[in-house]
Amino acid sequence: MGLSTDGQALDPRTAPEFQTAARSVLNDAQLRKNVRHATTVIQNKRAKVVGELPDWQELREAGGALREHTMKFLDAYLEQFEANCTRAGGVVHWARDAAEAREIVVRLAKESIGDAPSEVIKIKSMTTEEIGLNAALQEAGITPYETDLAELIIQLGKDQPSHIVVPALHKNRAQIREIFQREMHLPHLGETPQDLADAARSFLREKFLRVPTAVSGANFLVAETGGVCIVESEGNGRMCLTLPRTLITIAGIDKVVPRFADLEVLLQVLPRSATGERMNPYNSIWTGVHPGDGPEQFHVVLMDNGRTDVLADEHGRETLHCIRCGACQNACPVYRQTGGHAYGSVYAGPIGAILTPQLQKMEHAESLPYASSLCGACYEVCPVKINIPEVLVHLRSRVVERKTAGLRVLTNAEALAMKTAGSLFRSERRFRAAQRLARMGQGVLARKDGSGEKWISWLPGLLGGWTQVRDLHALPDETFRQWWEEREKSKKHAGGAA
Amino acid sequence: MRVSIFITCYNDTLFPQTGRAMVHVLERLGHHVEFPAGQTCCGQMHYNTGYQTDALTMLPRFVEQFRGAEAVVVPSTSCVTMMRDHYPSMAQRLEASGKYPGIVAEVNALLPVVFEFSEFLTKRLGLTDVGAYFPHRVTYHASCHGLRGLGLGDGPESLLRAVKGIDLVTLPDIERCCGFGGTFAVKNAEVSSAMLAEKVQGVLSTGAEVCAACDNSCLMHIEGALHRQRTGVHTMHLAEILASEPEPNIAAEVRSGDVVAGDSEAVVWV
Ligand code: SF4
Numbered sequence A: 001m002g003l004s005t006d007g008q009a010l011d012p013r014t015a016p017e018f019q020t021a022a023r024s025v026l027n028d029a030q031l032r033k034n035v036r037h038a039t040t041v042i043q044n045k046r047a048k049v050v051g052e053l054p055d056w057q058e059l060r061e062a063g064g065a066l067r068e069h070t071m072k073f074l075d076a077y078l079e080q081f082e083a084n085c086t087r088a089g090g091v092v093h094w095a096r097d098a099a100e101a102r103e104i105v106v107r108l109a110k111e112s113i114g115d116a117p118s119e120v121i122k123i124k125s126m127t128t129e130e131i132g133l134n135a136a137l138q139e140a141g142i143t144p145y146e147t148d149l150a151e152l153i154i155q156l157g158k159d160q161p162s163h164i165v166v167p168a169l170h171k172n173r174a175q176i177r178e179i180f181q182r183e184m185h186l187p188h189l190g191e192t193p194q195d196l197a198d199a200a201r202s203f204l205r206e207k208f209l210r211v212p213t214a215v216s217g218a219n220f221l222v223a224e225t226g227g228v229c230i231v232e233s234e235g236n237g238r239m240c241l242t243l244p245r246t247l248i249t250i251a252g253i254d255k256v257v258p259r260f261a262d263l264e265v266l267l268q269v270l271p272r273s274a275t276g277e278r279m280n281p282y283n284s285i286w287t288g289v290h291p292g293d294g295p296e297q298f299h300v301v302l303m304d305n306g307r308t309d310v311l312a313d314e315h316g317r318e319t320l321h322c323i324r325c326g327a328c329q330n331a332c333p334v335y336r337q338t339g340g341h342a343y344g345s346v347y348a349g350p351i352g353a354i355l356t357p358q359l360q361k362m363e364h365a366e367s368l369p370y371a372s373s374l375c376g377a378c379y380e381v382c383p384v385k386i387n388i389p390e391v392l393v394h395l396r397s398r399v400v401e402r403k404t405a406g407l408r409v410l411t412n413a414e415a416l417a418m419k420t421a422g423s424l425f426r427s428e429r430r431f432r433a434a435q436r437l438a439r440m441g442q443g444v445l446a447r448k449d450g451s452g453e454k455w456i457s458w459l460p461g462l463l464g465g466w467t468q469v470r471d472l473h474a475l476p477d478e479t480f481r482q483w484w485e486e487r488e489k490s491k492k493h494a495g496g497a498a
Numbered sequence B: 001m002r003v004s005i006f007i008t009c010y011n012d013t014l015f016p017q018t019g020r021a022m023v024h025v026l027e028r029l030g031h032h033v034e035f036p037a038g039q040t041c042c043g044q045m046h047y048n049t050g051y052q053t054d055a056l057t058m059l060p061r062f063v064e065q066f067r068g069a070e071a072v073v074v075p076s077t078s079c080v081t082m083m084r085d086h087y088p089s090m091a092q093r094l095e096a097s098g099k100y101p102g103i104v105a106e107v108n109a110l111l112p113v114v115f116e117f118s119e120f121l122t123k124r125l126g127l128t129d130v131g132a133y134f135p136h137r138v139t140y141h142a143s144c145h146g147l148r149g150l151g152l153g154d155g156p157e158s159l160l161r162a163v164k165g166i167d168l169v170t171l172p173d174i175e176r177c178c179g180f181g182g183t184f185a186v187k188n189a190e191v192s193s194a195m196l197a198e199k200v201q202g203v204l205s206t207g208a209e210v211c212a213a214c215d216n217s218c219l220m221h222i223e224g225a226l227h228r229q230r231t232g233v234h235t236m237h238l239a240e241i242l243a244s245e246p247e248p249n250i251a252a253e254v255r256s257g258d259v260v261a262g263d264s265e266a267v268v269w270v
Helices: A018-025 A029-051 A056-072 A074-087 A098-113 A126-130 A133-139 A149-156 A173-183 A193-210 A236-242 A260-274 A307-312 A317-321 A327-331 A333-338 A349-359 A377-381 A388-403 A406-411 A413-425 A428-444 A461-467 A480-497 B009-014 B016-028 B044-049 B052-056 B059-066 B077-096 B103-113 B117-124 B144-149 B155-161 B189-205 B216-228 B238-243
Strands: A091-095 A119-122 A143-146 A213-216 A220-222 A227-232 A246-252 A282-286 A297-303 A446-448 A454-456 B002-005 B032-034 B071-074 B114-116 B137-140 B167-169 B210-213 B234-237
Touching (some): A018 A333, A029 A260, A029 A327, A029 A333, A056 A260, A056 A317, A074 A091, A074 A220, A074 A297, A098 A119, A098 A213, A098 A246, A098 A297, A119 A193, A119 A236, A126 A246, A143 A149, A149 A193, A193 A236, A213 A236, A227 A236, A227 A260, A236 A282, A307 A317, A327 A349, A327 A377, A333 A349, A333 B189, A349 A377, A377 A388, A377 B144, A388 B044, A413 B044, A413 B052, A461 B189, A480 B009, A480 B016, B002 B016, B009 B016, B009 B216, B016 B032, B016 B234, B016 B238, B044 B052, B044 B077, B052 B077, B059 B077, B059 B103, B071 B103, B077 B114, B103 B114, B117 B155, B117 B238, B137 B155, B155 B167, B155 B238, B210 B216, B210 B238
Parallel strands (some): A091 A297, A119 A143, A213 A246, A246 A297, B002 B071, B071 B114, B137 B167
Antiparallel strands (some): A220 A227, A227 A282, A446 A454
């Protein structure tokens, strides 16, 4: 069975710039239709259940405050989690980066598997996607089985996730059926949602019952109790958490919450924002191990992988408040056009545009902070009130800082243009001169249309993008300030004559 | 009231007719209009593209030009959003540099009297009917900065509804971005165009003759596609519609805003 994910992995270090990747996606009419449809459906569901709560804004406020507080004392809460998890019989591991995390998980999986067939079952986890865990497991001779329906579709289709909550959102039902027919060897598979769910169920059931090692991510880690929380809709998670002998959970250090009671807020805002449900069908919280009940061995790998660097940036750190609900992706008009893959990262959309470059220490994915029109729709829906546009603009300034360090400004057309414009705006005289020059300079570009108005339909260089699909009204003969001055003059004359 | 106009750099250069219309409406309402001559730009383009140090240098000029103003009125939702969202922290950085003592206090005093044009009419003056006449089918593009940045809500449309003769049609997906986004339109031209295509479809579906907004930057982008596609649909800043008066005998082109011979103040917007 071809279960390998040998489709090109989403790696921000090697991914093309957003604008380049987007260009090719924009030609995929089917994908764009799927994304538009899916995001619209989820958005509408979200709007409905959010609208039911009279205290939604207060909940967002509380969610944001809670996350801010946690990040402020992150070190203390992580240690508290470690102590409580260990006391309950879990084993806590610390991973500095992706390589360390992969190495730990692979080692633990091997220990658990022993002489049994080399397999693990997996619950959907963006953290494992972030570090490319499946490829690492396969390299070590271990076959990972994704058990979340969407992740299964991605895995069988040798595809990559395009959304943090609904990873196969770019595929429609017919395409999914085709993947199942091919990969599950079911040539006569029907096409109703029921048919597809049944096929996935029987494909997975056997694995739940057979494979004794599971790998999961986490939605929250509760410092106060050492408990781990996962919410899901399909029940595959619950199977993975209860049936296997060994459970290995990997979580970013940002997933911790101080108290059990904090889930009161987060478990209200998360499902409503993520899938438009009032509550997730399955809410699992487990604490350590319990003889005769659930896994006998439980490991938690706490991974940094760039998160402390994010925390160190005063203006960027609110990015870590994210609870991965995906609402910003559904609301984003840019994501709506391109879907997730163009972002070249498992974290796509607005959250990806701020998280990915920061996790890469601003050394890669520099085009992502610019993959936004700053329309603010993401901020409006974010259940923990992350001011994404604000962070985007801050990250742009970090990109510019790198780009214009020292004399590099001289070799960068955009930087040069911005510096020149800056100097014009600092002087009224220079600004006026530039207005005059622009009017003269447009002479060769402006042409009259049918109604005698002047328009420009071709622009050179950096501005060429504008005239690909738009015309530009030629500059009027008189600026506002010239009109005003003339008017004042003639008023004075009139006044003097009277 | 003494009203100072901050025209903004791009309206000054590209859309003088919006400024003229704004002056016309304000004077018709009996206000005294001023135009501080040394004004240039609010710094938005630099700030949002990542050149924040350059944007910083534009703030002292703004303060100097508008110090002591009773009201500063601006025909651009995005520039006002820029000022409200970023001027306080920019002022703090300038003050911390030691070169601009007192600028934090000055900015704090000035910002509460800065208004976007429609906001000035509805919130500061409490008006909806400003005596305009515009017998055309119009749809209103809310613009992200108007909607989410300034929270203008129903304000601009309430002004339009009060215009005599108007046939106002709601734009579908009114809360969705048109894809302009400043330098985004150039840096991510293809995505911006795809967003624009959806917006233009929405505008055309209303059957409107004119698409209005409180921000000429969105309109320049929308107008660019409407013209390229030869749709015959025009765009107008809200101020230009509000400046229009019942002068059915004088035919003038939409957006021409010519000065009528012999009377330097009578601008006719049909
Ligand atoms: S940034 Fe906010 S809206 Fe986006 S995924 Fe994170 S929590 Fe959800």
